[in-house]
Every structure is written in structure tokens, then in C-alpha cells.
Amino acid sequence: MIKNLVFDLGGVIVPLNRVACIRAFNEVVGYKDFGDVLRSYRQVGYFEKFETGRITAPQFRDIIRSRAVMTAPDGSPRVVTDEQIDYSLNCFLCGIPQDRIDALLRFKKDYRMLLLSNTNPIGMGYCRKLFRARGYDVKEIFERLYLSYQMRVAKPDSAIFRKMIDDSGIVPEETLYIDDSPANVEAGRAAGLHSLLFSPKEDLYGKISEYLEREQR
DSSP states (O other), rough: OOOOOEESSSSTBOOOOOHHHHIIIIIIOOTTTTGGGGGSSSSOHHHHHHHHTOOHHHHHHHHHHHHHHHOOTSSBBOOOHHHHHHHHHHBBOOOOOOOHHHHHHHTTTSSEEEEEEEOHHHHHHHHHHHHTTTOOHHHHHHSEEEHHHTEEEEEEEEHHHHHHHHHOOOGGGGEEEEEEEEEHHHHHHHOOOOEEEEEEEEEHHHHHHHHHHHHHO
16 A cells, blocks of 8 residues: 655656756856756756755856856856856746645645655755745655755665665655656666656646556555
């Protein structure tokens, strides 16, 4: 019987917009190649280091500045602020639909709720604001947060699943893991978790409920 639900964040709870993020870095920051490191699932290069806690937010921003064109279109010097970089990065995150919040609250009544996310301190700070905009602190919904930049490892690495299982005390066979990345779902399955691939256009409550009903038969 399933007793625990483990959710991915971006792509499952928070819709993502890679195009808007890349456009913002180009237009606001003057950095046209951010798409080289921004992937839909696991990031690469210095961004992957940021999401696994190997560089700090100030170091990440300095790398962005070093790659930005520091002359504005009118020929004047461009000053790239922390706020502009953070704004551009957070354009990747589209807000939390009310139906996703409603689904989480319904599941919370009957299951232990955990969050397992590849993220970074800038993006996670913004996600906390998105939850508050819907009237909830993220920790009101999830018992524990497992964040790649704090754990210093990212999905689909098997180590992040082992650390979550060991720390939370969940039984893998009693746990359903939901993610929008096929590679992450396979990694969850390899760790012994029931694993469900979610498409951002699907109904979160309906998709999970259907799976749970099948498991209970």
C-alpha cells in the first residue's frame, strides 16, 4: 500500500518556460547563450554546479556577468544587477496553478508528502514566494524538502534517492515518486520507488489518483 508521495517541483508543481528564461537573459542581462546550460531537466556546466551547491549564488551571478555583453544597444555601458540576473533566472518558473495546490492539499490528508527537486537557492527562494502567493508556506504542504543544492547531488544520480530514503525513513515499496523527467522516473524506479511519469498538461490529482486506485486493487 502506498503511504508516501514524493513530488518533483519544476514541471510537476511549477510549470516551466525555458524559452522565456533564455529570452530574459538575452534581453535583460545581455547574455544570449544561457540556453547552452539551461536544460528542461538536469542542468549542465556551471549551472549544474550551482544546482549541486558547488558554487554560491554570488559566484553564479559573477559567471553570468562575465559572459554578458556589457554594452547596451545604444552604446552605453551596461550594468548587470543581481536583481536582473535573478529576475531572468526566475522567468523559468511560471507560477503555481491553483489546481496543483488543491491536489497537494487533498493528498496531504492521507499521505506523507515529500519534495525532491533539482533546484538552486535563487529559484527555490522564488518558489517559496509562489507558494505564499497561493496562501501556503511550502513547509505547510511538504513534511520534508530534499533540494539538490543542499544535498550536493542532483537527480538522476542514485545517491540523491538513497539520501532521501535514509533521511526520511520511508519504505520505498510504500512510496510513489512523481516526476516529469523520464530519466528521473527510471532512477526512482531503480531505487525501489513506485515511479510515475507526469506530463505538465495532465491533471495532477487525476493522474496520481488513477495510479493509486490501480495499486489498491
